[in-house]
Amino acid sequence: MSMTAVELAIHPTWNEEAAAQEELLTRKTALETEDLSVYYGEKAAVKNVNLYLKERTVTAFIGPSGCGKSTFLRSLNRMNDTIAAARVTGKILIDGVDINDAKISAVNVRRNIGMVFQKPNPFHKSIYNNIAYGPRVYGAAKKDLDEIVERSLRRVGLWDEVKDRLHKSALDLSGGQQQRLCIARTIAMGPQILLLDEPTSALDPISTAKIEELIQELKQEYTIAIVTHNMQQAARISDRTAFFLMGECIEFDVTGRLFTNPSQKQTEDYLTGRFG
Numbered sequence: 001m002s003m004t005a006v007e008l009a010i011h012p013t014w015n016e017e018a019a020a021q022e023e024l025l026t027r028k029t030a031l032e033t034e035d036l037s038v039y040y041g042e043k044a045a046v047k048n049v050n051l052y053l054k055e056r057t058v059t060a061f062i063g064p065s066g067c068g069k070s071t072f073l074r075s076l077n078r079m080n081d082t083i084a085a086a087r088v089t090g091k092i093l094i095d096g097v098d099i100n101d102a103k104i105s106a107v108n109v110r111r112n113i114g115m116v117f118q119k120p121n122p123f124h125k126s127i128y129n130n131i132a133y134g135p136r137v138y139g140a141a142k143k144d145l146d147e148i149v150e151r152s153l154r155r156v157g158l159w160d161e162v163k164d165r166l167h168k169s170a171l172d173l174s175g176g177q178q179q180r181l182c183i184a185r186t187i188a189m190g191p192q193i194l195l196l197d198e199p200t201s202a203l204d205p206i207s208t209a210k211i212e213e214l215i216q217e218l219k220q221e222y223t224i225a226i227v228t229h230n231m232q233q234a235a236r237i238s239d240r241t242a243f244f245l246m247g248e249c250i251e252f253d254v255t256g257r258l259f260t261n262p263s264q265k266q267t268e269d270y271l272t273g274r275f276g
């Protein structure tokens with residue numbers, strides 16, 4: 001059995017955890033990919049990836065820079081549609097329906113599968129209007145907006161911090177608060193799946209810890225996929241982890257097992273810092 005010191009320290013009881021996490025396999029699949037490849041022009045950035053997200057779990061995507069993690073994540077809610085050179089082959093299935101089907105609207109896909117980016121990117125609007133903007137565009141009644149705003153802000157633990165300044169600019173919030181606001185903004189649209197692309201890499205350790213705690217709470221309700229460069233973070237917060245290398249998904253397993261007893265040599269080399 002191969003174990004890295006770091007991962008042993010993080011997962012001293014990984015056997016128990018792995019067993020508990022196997023239970024998650026019995027959950028419904030929220031989304032799965034079949035031979036998903038993404039090309040930028042002729043170059044394949046993601047190659048024939050088959051993996052799945054189980055309902056109300058956290059799945060982490062790790063791997064060295066440029067291995068295709070973000071491209072893969074972005075393909076899951078059709079964000080790559082916005083890049084002219086990008087082309088997707090294979091399937092992304094939700095309840096057996098391919099979300100890339102021409103009959104499916106990308107806008108609806110993105111309502112159901114929300115995304116939060118590396119750098120907090122609140123709109124240049126008030127805190128209130130950051131949350132209310134999307135629901136308003138989609139026809140939420142004016143009388144319901146106050147409730148949507150409060151519920152979304154409470155859900156990310158921001159309500160008490162901002163309730164007295166709802167109509168002040170969101171840009172005056174700290175980076176960590178801005179990122180929680182961006183998560184609240186996504187939640188306000190009523191998604192089932194949240195895609196988080198390195199959501200803490202621009203944040204200080206305290207704000208990072210708050211977001212990690214929040215992710216643990218949100219998984220009671222949402223299916224979450226997260227790209228992270230921080231292996232400790234993946235080990236701390238995810239139920240399953242996929243290790244990517246040069247566009248391929250090399251290994252996909254219960255997080256405790258992938259970190260302490262990887263089945264592939266490339267995974268072990270990455271975890272032990274032999275490359276990447």
Ligand SMILES: Nc1ncnc2c1ncn2[C@@H]1O[C@H](COP(=O)(O)OP(=O)(O)OP(=O)(O)O)[C@@H](O)[C@H]1O
Nearest residue numbers: 040045063064065066067068069070071072083085
């Ligand atoms: N818009 C784009 N146009 C062309 N090539 C791109 C584009 N975005 C990414 N790539 C290329 O696709 C490959 C995968 O990039 P991607 O950003 O998905 O990797 P990553 O694993 O998320 O990297 P990082 O951890 O550095 O963010 C890289 O070779 C990158 O240069």
